[in-house]
Amino acid sequence: MCYTCYTDGKKDGNMKHQFLECGKIINTHGFRGAVKLESWCDTPGVLAGLPRYYLQTAGGMQPLTVAHASVFREFVIAELEGVADEDAANRLRGKTVYAARDDLPLPSGGYFLVDVVGLPVRHADTGESLGTVVRVDTRGKNNLFVLETPNGEALLPDVPQFVIRVDVEGAVWVRPIPGLLDGGAENV
Numbered sequence: 001m002c003y004t005c006y007t008d009g010k011k012d013g014n015m016k017h018q019f020l021e022c023g024k025i026i027n028t029h030g031f032r033g034a035v036k037l038e039s040w041c042d043t044p045g046v047l048a049g050l051p052r053y054y055l056q057t058a059g060g061m062q063p064l065t066v067a068h069a070s071v072f073r074e075f076v077i078a079e080l081e082g083v084a085d086e087d088a089a090n091r092l093r094g095k096t097v098y099a100a101r102d103d104l105p106l107p108s109g110g111y112f113l114v115d116v117v118g119l120p121v122r123h124a125d126t127g128e129s130l131g132t133v134v135r136v137d138t139r140g141k142n143n144l145f146v147l148e149t150p151n152g153e154a155l156l157p158d159v160p161q162f163v164i165r166v167d168v169e170g171a172v173w174v175r176p177i178p179g180l181l182d183g184g185a186e187n188v
Contacts, residue, residue: 050066051065130174
């Protein structure tokens with residue numbers, strides 16, 4: 001199981017990001033300062049359950065305490081402390097919200113997609129190095145690991161048939177079918 005909370009920033013060595021992108025404020029909701037958020041987590045319930053969101057500012061991460069949040073269809077409606085009217089909520093429109101890594105529930109065996117970026121990819125049977133994960137595409141039904149391989153860029157579907165194990169402290173262990181990683185991204 002993985003969480004799609006993500007950040008575009010690069011990791012420094014083995015350092016993990018303290019804050020992860022988890023959604024975007026897309027609109028206001030009502031006249032009392034509530035905001036409507038698009039969730040980038042596995043489910044909107046994860047975003048709605050957070051005690052606080054963070055906004056990136058020139059001075060660092062600014063916390064916003066969540067007074068109340070609920071799921072509405074695939075969105076989250078949140079009331080934030082200090083955001084008391086529609087004008088204040090409107091100033092937040094378009095902002096990316098972050099969550100502190102420690103605030104996000106991660107089940108045993110789960111991982112954040114951002115932690116996969118930069119990992120080596122190894123063949124599960126032979127240990128052979130196949131490439132490195134350079135990014136994760138989350139737009140389809142299944143995530144795609146975008147790999148840099150000796151043959152160029154390749155796409156690896158994050159499905160149990162191919163991805164055997166993800167060890168965020170070590171490597172992504174895979175069992176690709178012949179040709180999947182040999183000819184670049186156009187083969188998927």
